[in-house]
Amino acid sequence: xxxxxxxxxxxxxxxVNIEAEIFNTIRLATQRLAxxxxxxxxxxxxxxxxxxxxxxxxxxxxLNDLPVIAWTEFEITKRSALHLPLSCIISNYHxxxxxxxxxxxxxxxxxxERQLIAHTLDTPAASPSKISPLYCAIPRxx
Numbered sequence: 001x002x003x004x005x006x007x008x009x010x011x012x013x014x015x016v017n018i019e020a021e022i023f024n025t026i027r028l029a030t031q032r033l034a035x036x037x038x039x040x041x042x043x044x045x046x047x048x049x050x051x052x053x054x055x056x057x058x059x060x061x062x063l064n065d066l067p068v069i070a071w072t073e074f075e076i077t078k079r080s081a082l083h084l085p086l087s088c089i090i091s092n093y094h095x096x097x098x099x100x101x102x103x104x105x106x107x108x109x110x111x112x113e114r115q116l117i118a119h120t121l122d123t124p125a126a127s128p129s130k131i132s133p134l135y136c137a138i139p140r141x142x
Contacts, residue, residue: 005055005070011092017085018071022109024082026051029112032119039111047100049108056108058100069097069104 029037030053037051046062057070073089092098 004065005057005067005072005091008067008093011094011097013089013091015087016071016090017087018074018105020083020085022105023074023086025109025112025116026056029116033112033115037112037115039108041100041104041107043103043107044100047104049104051108051112058097058104060094067091067093068100069093 030051035052037049039049039051040061041047041049041058046060047068048059048061048065050057050059050065054074055070055072058068059065060068070091070093071088072091075087079086090101
C-alpha cells in the first residue's frame with residue numbers, strides 16, 4: 001500500500017500521536033491476521049480502511065481505492081513503553097478527510113478486536129507442554 005500512497009499528491013500532512021490502545025490493537029492484528037486487512041467504515045458509503053504492516057489508509061472504493069487519508073512512518077524504534085502514544089505521519093489526500101479521521105481509528109480498533117477474538121477461538125489450543133514434571137514440582141521446605 002505504501003508504494004501506491006507515494007504516487008498520489010498529498011493535500012497536507014502532519015506529525016500526530018496515536019493512542020497506544022489503538023496502535024497496539026492494530027499492530028497485533030497485522031501480526032495475527034492475513035494482510036492486507038480491509039474494513040468498510042459504517043458511516044461512509046464508499047470509504048474502506050486498508051491496513052498493512054507499514055501503513056493504514058482510508059480509501060474511496062468508488063474511485064478505484066483512491067486514498068483519502070493515511071497513517072505512515074510509525075516511530076516504533078523510539079517507543080519506550082507500550083502504554084505511551086506513538087508518533088506517525090498523517091497524510092491528507094482530500095479536503096474533507098478530517099471528517100473520516102475521527103471515527104476511522106476507533107471503528108478499526110473495535111472491528112479488529114472482534115476479528116482477533118474470532119481468530120483466537122478458531123485456532124486450536126496449544127499442544128500440552130513437554131516440560132518434565134520435575135521442573136514443575138514445588139520444592140518442600142525442610
